[in-house]
Amino acid sequence: MHIKETFPELYKIRRPVKREEIRARLGDKKGKEYWRSLEELAESGQFEEFLHTEFPRQAGEWDDEVGRRTFLKLMGASLALAGLTSCSYQPPETVVPFVRQPAELVPGKPLFFATAMPFPGGAAGLFVRSNEGRPTHVEGNPDHPTSGTPERPLGERVAATDIFSIASILSLYDPDRSETITNRGEIRPYSAFLGEVRTRLDEMRGRGGGLRFLTETVTSPTTAAQLRSILAAFPGAKWHQYEPAGTNSAAIGAQLAFGQPVNTIYRFERADRVLSLDSDFLSCGAANLRYARDFASKRRVNGNKTDMNRLYVVETTPTNTGAFADHRFSVKPSQLEPFARALAAALGAPGVSTDMSQYAGVAHAQHIAAIAKDLQGARGRSIVVAGEHQSAAVHALAHAMNQALGNVGQTVVHTEPIEAQPVDQVASLRELVGDIEAGRVEMLVIVGGNPVYNAPMDLALTKERLDKIRTPDGKDGLRIHLSLYDDETSELCHWHIPETHFLEAWGDTRAHDGTVSIIQPLIAPLYRGRSVNEFLAAFTDKPEQSGYDIVRDYWRTQRLESLVASQPAAAAAPAATPEGAGGNTHGGTSGQGGAGGQGGAAGQSATGLGATGAGASASPSPTPAGSPNPAPASTPSAGTRTGGATTAAATFDEAWRRVVHDGVIPGTAAKEQSVTVGGDWSANLPPAQTASGGGFEIVFRPDPTVYDGRFANNGWLQELPKPLTKLTWDNAAYMSLNTARRMFGLNENDYTFKGREFNAPLVDLRYRGQTVRAPVLIVPGQPDDVITVTLGYGRTRAGRVGTSTDDKPLGYNAYRLRTSDAMWHGAGLEVAQTGEEYLLAVTQLHFNMEGREIVQSNSLEEYLKGGGDAGHNVEGGASVATHKGAAEVVGKETHKLPGPDDTLYPNYEYKGYKWGMSVDVASCVGCQACVIACQSENNIPIVGKEQVARSRYMHWLRVDTYFKGIAENPEGVHFMPIPCMHCEVAPCEPVCPVHATVHSAEGTNDMVYNRCIGTRYCSNNCPYKVRRFNFLLYQDFETPSLKMMRNPDVTVRSRGVMEKCTYCIQRINYARIEAEKEERRVRDGEIVTACQSACPTEAIIFGDLNDEHSRVAQLQHERRNYSLLAELNTRPRTTYLSALRNPNAEIHGA
Amino acid sequence: MPQIFHRSTNTLAKLSIFGSLFVLLFITWAVAEINRSSWNTGAYDEREQPVQFSHKHHTGDDGIDCRYCHTSVEVSSNAGLPPTKTCMNCHSQLWSDSPYLEPVRASWRDNKPIEWTRVHDLPDYVYFNHSIHVAKGVGCSSCHGRVDEMPLVYQAASLQMEWCLECHREPERFLRDKSEVFNMDYQQENALAENKTAAQLENGRRKKAEYKVRPRAILESCSTCHR
Secondary structure, three states: OOHHHHOHHHHHOOOOOOHHHHHHHHHOOOOOOEEOOHHHHHOOHHHHHHHHOOOOOOOOOOOOOOOHHHHHHHHHHHHHHHHHHOOOOOOOOEEOOOOOOOOOOOOOOOEEEEEEEOOOOOOEEEEEEEEOOEEEEEEEOOOOOOOOOOOOOOOOOOOOOOHHHHHHHHHHOOOOOOOOOEEOOEEOOHHHHHHHHHHHHHHHHHHOOOEEEEEOOOOOHHHHHHHHHHHHHOOOOEEEEOOOOOOHHHHHHHHHHHOOOOEEEEOHHHOOEEEEEOOOOOOOOOOHHHHHHHHHHHHOOOOOOOOOOEEEEEEOOOOHHHHHOOEEEEOOHHHHHHHHHHHHHHOOOOOOOOOHHHHOOOOOHHHHHHHHHHHHOOOOOEEEEEOOOOOHHHHHHHHHHHHHOOOEOOOEEEEOOOOOOOOOHHHHHHHHHHHHHOOOOOEEEEEOOOHHHHOOHHHOOOHHHHOOOEOOOOOEOEEEEEEOOOOHHHHOOOEEEEEOOOOOOOEEEEOOOOOEEEEOOOOOOOOOOEOHHHHHHOOOOOOOOOHHHHHHHHHHHOOHHHHHHOOHHHHHHHHHOOHHHHOOOOOOOOOOOOOOOOOOOOOOEOOOOOHHHHHHOOOOOOOOOOOOOOOOOOOOOOOOOOOOOOOOOOOHHHHHHHHHHHOOEOOOOOOEOOOOOOOOOOOOOOOOOOOOOOOEEEEEEEEOOOEOOOOOOOHHHHHOOOOOOOEEOOOOEEEOHHHHHHHHOOOOOOOOOOOOOOEEEEEEEEEOOEEEEEEEEEOOOOOOOEEEEEEOOOEOOOOOOOEOOOOOOOOOOHHHHOEOOEOOEEEEEEEEEEEEEEEOEEOOOOOOOOOOOOOOEEEHHHHHOOOOOOOOOOOOOHHHOOOOOHHHHHOOOOOOOOOOOOOOOOOOOOOOOOEEEEEEOOOOOOOOHHHHHHHHHOOOOOOOHHHHHOOOOOOOOEEEEEEEOOOOOOOEEEEEEEOOOOOOOOOOOOOOOOOOEEEOOOOOEEEOOOOOOOOOHHHHOOOOOOOEEOOOOOOOOOOHHHHHHOOOOOOOOOOOOEEOOOOOHHHHHHHHHHHHHOOOOOOOOOOOOHHHHHOOOOOEEEEEOOOOOOHHHHHHOOOOEEOOOHHHOOOOOEEEEOEEEOOOOOOOOO | OOOOOOOHHHHHHHHHHHHHHHHHHHHHHHHHHHHHOHHHHOOOOOOOOOOOOOHHHHHHHOOOOHHHHOHHHHOOOOOOOOOHHHHHHHHOOOOOOOHHHHHHHHHHHHOOOOOEEOOOOOOOOEOOOHHHHHHOOOOHHHHHOOHHHOOOOOOOOOOOHHHHHHHHHOHHHOOOOHHHOOOOOHHHHHHOOOOHHHHHHHHHHHHHHHOOOOOHHHHHOHHHOEO
């Protein structure tokens, strides 16, 4: 029999895929139809081409400068020389031990130190892994209120991290960081800086006034105390704060509602109904780690838990939160406040006119009654949350609604502000600019931030304006800038002082609930920078005090020992119990990924960095920078997390050790405040803005990956596909489909710019007299006539990665359209076509899965009735094949699925461990922290924009986005993290001619780099498209600082080698070796993969499927469990839990 | 018509056909031998060190345990190289003015580490873990040879993958009691048994079961050593 007859399916696949056919094929199934991109929906020729070419066009082509002839010549020569190279010895290496080895440091065993990353709106508590003194990976601190779960019992705590914290490790080692102190362009010593500052200050002291500090939002208690004491010493001095993307409107909104600044904390774990007014509380940043975890905990339906929260989102531009909503309402920015007013009226909130007739014209008015009813049905168990980017009025309305719903004190908690000095930051900047214009400023000290780049245009700090900083007698004033990079602001300042990275210096910061963390350095400053505290000391009478002393002195005055002593039970526990025994928390003594290799450990091998440097910088040093002696006071948070500070601390030093070790200072959470919204709060409120007739509205948003521009030089974040749009290395002007059709003359059936591939048309955006040129990206769900621009691009002095030049543009600068009266949105934008095009590297089309049903989703109602297509592959699914009866639970089969014996290979019995992973699509919020965590853990390189456009990006884990419904306003979006499935019957394995990819006895699909010759057959045969090939030499083997960043337990791959997810095999090996030494099995939860450790919603669970009580085995028995492409009988070890939605039956069509 | 080639060329032709076969075989054999030779693997090559340190003297003559200097061998992947402090424990008293020890004293004085020459250098894609081998009854001398008889340390094995697999396939050939792991003289004692191989195999099998050494399939999996 011909193979064609045996496997007719194989031959069908090459035919062009027709939409109708797929529909017909899927028609009889319960599956919902999903589409990943507009191109797919449009059946455009280019998409079909994509489907049928294994690698995107040119992906396999050699098109470097070198021509084919030269290439052949070179190949000939290298063939001839190949024999010679194999005759050489390995280059001799040296091994460099310590002179005095620190007690806690064991070569080959990583240590974890608690620290925190300052971020606007609240810091995330971190556990940073240190391999022989080099920080290499960032994970969350399980005891921290934002990133961890301190309310859970010890041993069950987990932590999470966001993309910014994880990627900060790359910023630390960024070779483009500023290295030297410069004065008017010349390198100078710090003493010269101190000298000039002293002289000037002495002059000014006589005159009084003229000194101005401009900082970002300050949450650090020490920094605030320093600034206050400086202000006291210089009576005329002023402290201004400006942050382009901070949480300023929330603060002003609270002021409006309550008459005093309050910080609001939401308790999503108690909320059954949530309404978001343009709040993107599920994306990366600030408190969102906490919120995403709590929200997901109410959303998961597992085992006996059958209730689920419901999320309504009203938003102006598609976000992850909107994607996750049960009901999403897309509105123009100008329509949001009227909607909020109407809803507040329906809920009977104080200060809102209850005359419903005046809200008739509000967008989505027909649904307001249903939403209000649903929210009122959950009094005290609902939340109305307003977005950071909404006006003060919307925030105040949200507060009023929460009060009317009885949520205050239940799901909504008001506390003192976490900012040291809450101010209206725009007003603060305006005041500073006014003072400069009026000649009242003699010395401007810019502490961090980049205001020259990111100030609103009407308050721009231009050179002309800054030159007005003068002394009264007409001499030049002094402008000083402290920052990590020599950036746009440094260029216009007389003095530039390099700042230390937070992993290099002591400091303190507050979490979203006010809890203080001490920032502990992991390494001595690489470039002799100064921390904020050390820098500010220059303006005090102790100008050269070390950061360590400053922070300690401050906490000595705060009587740290009494703070610690007052919290004996709860807070002492983490330090008292040996965490390693449970091994359930990340960063416990389980110390993942620690088995040091022979190859690359810098502390032991001189092939890394300068050998002597390794010893000196090896230990977190609380003594002044450069001191060779390892620090006695720094305490490893994990390795020695046994015993130690068990009793209540009696002395300051004991308390200090404890808080540095734990990463949190107990009892420092902001105090709760009892505030009420008065009935007259809205008395002076101007009527809601309405769009001034026609025209476009503009929405500003911080970029999802480079934020306000501070991460522009971070290649990991640049290359991370932005959630929903999957755009990399650029920002774009988001436009709705209808708007684009109208503007570019597309037909009804057009979903893309035909014939333009990835080239997007460039348009001129004109707003308030400013023009920028931006590429257009059609985004499903964007409201019509609204253009969203993201901030943070178009940098002119960011570094080699982030600088945008004319030859090599990198996004456009949206700050140039921003004015102080329209910080987040405004009306009156003009959009003009230019006829030019621009290449956008979008990963959306890549690695498509041929229209098969990949994401499975159900409504809660349908699911509880026993319906739903989830679990359709349980029968025969390898992971649960041994557990009979699972199929009966489902009692349903939609695919003709292969049974356990339908295979050409003999079935293999996995006797020992059987590693598997479960991914919950219902919990995934698409934040992509897993992608960055994987990149950091597994030494994954970045490839650059041009290579991404060819689909050559190297992420081992990708997060696919699936849309559902009509393109103009998709009903639902699901995110699906796709790592290697580790198929038991892996299609990639039999096709490798050199056995470079083989199966291990525990069921992982191993990749052996040293065998791989780069045929790419495996990738060709992988149905999940998870294999990545090093087409070119993407790794940087040259830059010394980047060598220090690498994980020594993972091979650094070179050109011509295939690679893919290994299930973090280094962490598996580490835990297994530790277990075997103790002659026991690996415990459940002892191995935490990098992606799992980052996930804020616990959507990724890894473990042993042979252990029936393991979490992963239990999850794979859930009814919702299904395998991807189960009909192929690849028997993937990674399985998915289908998505669930909980729509309100009373609302239709939204 | 006269023949162009002489009759003897027939023999030459046959010879060259078979001869080339032999030559090919010889080249294959030679390449394999060269590959395994110590010239290629670096085995038995005594490496110069910055300090004239003799393992023979310290271990063999003085009887210092391996773990006195290689402190992390039982807990970490890395056996650990002693910091200068360890040398100075004794040598601040003994031979405290010997010119041979000047590099050690200099290191101590200037706080600059001694840069030793690496002897056992595995490729960077191989991840070896000392602690698990020691915990399962693999003796130091099984891989490192009689270090107590080496004035200057050399690599006593090829460190090639086939050499690793010898043990990963049949650990019973090499396993010993945990108490004997640091005994440099172990093979000698064992040799006293009448049938050395049979005794080792029997003992090894017992130890393999006792220490729960994992089955061959797992020890042979690529990801056990390569990541």
